[in-house]
Amino acid sequence: MNLQIRIRKPLPHFELSLDVNCPAEAMTVVIGPSGAGKTTLMRIIAGLDKPAEGFMQFGDEVWLDTKLRVFVPPQKRRLAYVFQDYPLFPHLSIHDNAAFAAGAKKDVVQELLERFGIGQLQDRKPDAVSGGERQRCAICQALAREPRLLLLDEPFSALDIFTRRALRDELRNLKEGLGIPVIYVTHDVNEALYLADGLLPIVEGRVDREWMQRSLARVNAAKSERAKAVRDPRLSLAY
Amino acid sequence: MPPTVVGFYLLIVMDPEGWLGGLWKGATGSPILFTFAGIVIASITYSIPFALQPMRAAFEKIDPRLIESARILGLSPPAIFLRVILPNSRNGIAASAILVFLHTLGAFGVILMVGGSVPGQTRVVSVAIYEAVETLQYGSAAMMSLALLPICYIFLLVVHRLTKRSPS
Structure with a gap:
């Protein structure tokens, strides 16, 4: 299923104005300098922010239509959203965090934890593991809920270069098997070229x-x- | 608000002629004034504001991003409250419960107004100490006061512990 976005939202220094289409089963990398409106776009897709006006359709499901006052709340969109310094639930172990939205699929969670190399840490609390391990867990949590769309907003930017490369490789391998559209935000051109099936450069709220x-x-x-x-x-x- | 003012209005409301007293009498067949149930209701009314403040502080301390990710992960607002907000404000809720307990332990004016001082029914420690002093029984007043001191101190210590160690 592809995602169609046509939105307009005034921001303090410029206007976010986009008309784009993210194809199904492909990784679209949104790239641009900091403060270009990338995160705002992701929050609008997730349903955490609303544009001033616009239309958004995922497959044949209309998520947003300001003219008809259609707005599907985030909990009904069945997507996953991981960002930099993603907060895990502090009261739950790594395993329970990953399984938070997985329902009854216990073996799927276990498999994901092993795949991302944090299987042995599953009983620890988030504050007892490293930043890279927390971020791995965040990806597991996102995938375990079997999303229809995966949003990744600089998910590895706060990590050291080695962890970042390892996770980037893992993501690239994973992408083929997922079969869902992935939107990945970065400001790193090399990273974009490495991961992308399609590039969406955004500068000051517009495709450039x-x-x-x-x-x-x-x-x-x-x-x-x-x-x-x-x-x-x-x-x-x-x- | 002075406790006696709260107590006075509660007295009016809980009077068999008042709406709460009338309701209670209709339901149980006996008046509510000067009974244990009466002072419990009065204490709850008197202490609720002191419970809300620390609980609100605990709720506000929760990272709003946690609530956003819970929404994206598909949780409805009541489920977010049960699975994210409550478990992460346990300390605050416990601290608020203890503070209210201590506050109620020290309640005097309200209890005296609504409960009177019926031995074995509504005579609470704070009232009993006052009455002991009034009747010049300094010995028993001293014993009761001394018994309360460590209890209060220990609970305050627990509150301090709970509020200091905030979950990151």
């Missing part, structure tokens, strides 16, 4: 393909710098 091309050019330029750096030991310290 030119910005994407400039960023790509910068990344390519940096690549040759990096190649030079291998030969130049002093510059290599920077990498």
Whole structure:
């Protein structure tokens, strides 16, 4: 099922104005500088924020239509949303957090915990594990509820580079088997290129393909710098 | 509000002619004034504001993002209250219960107005101490006061513990 979005929402410094379509069974990466309206877009898709006007349809289900005053609340959308520093429920163990919305499917939860390498931590409380492990648990919690749409808003940005790479790889492997649309927000061009099936560059609330091309050019330029750096030991310290 | 003022209005309401007293008499066949049930109702009315304040503080301390993720995970508002808000404000609720217990232990004016001082029925410790002093029985007043001191101190200690260790 694909997601159609046509929304307008005034923000303090600019207006978020988008008309986009996220295809089914593909990872759309939303990329743009900080403060471009990426998170606002995700919150609108999740149903946590409302646009001033707009229309949103998932498959044949209308989630939002400001003209007809249609608004499906977040708990009825059956999606999952993981963001940076995602708060787990502090009173529940890692296992119970992952199983929070999984219903009776105990083995699915167990399988996910093992897959993300936190099976041995399942009896601990969130404050007794590391940030990376908490974020792994957040992904498990999201997937265990068998969402129809997965929203990931810089889910790995607060983690160290090694954990981030490991989780990114795991996500890329996972993507094929999921069969649902995934929307992934990042400001990292390399990460976007690594994960994306489709790119959606957003700058100041609007789709801006030119910005994407400039960023790509910068990344390519940096690549040759990096190649030079291998030969130049002093510059290599920077990498 | 002065406890005697609360007590006075409760006295009016709980009088067999008053609406609550009349209702109670209709239901049980006996008046509610100067009974144990009467002072329980009076204490609840008198103490509820003191229970709400710490409970509200505990609810407000919960990360609003937790409630948002619970909504996205498909929970209805009552389920969010039961599965997210209540378990994460247990300490605050316990602290509020103890504070109300201590507050009720110290209730004097309200109890005296509504309950009188019927031995074995509505004579509470605070009233009993007062009466002992009035009748110059300093010995028994001292014993009762001394017995209350450690009880109050221990409960205050527990409240302090509960409110200090906030779940992160």
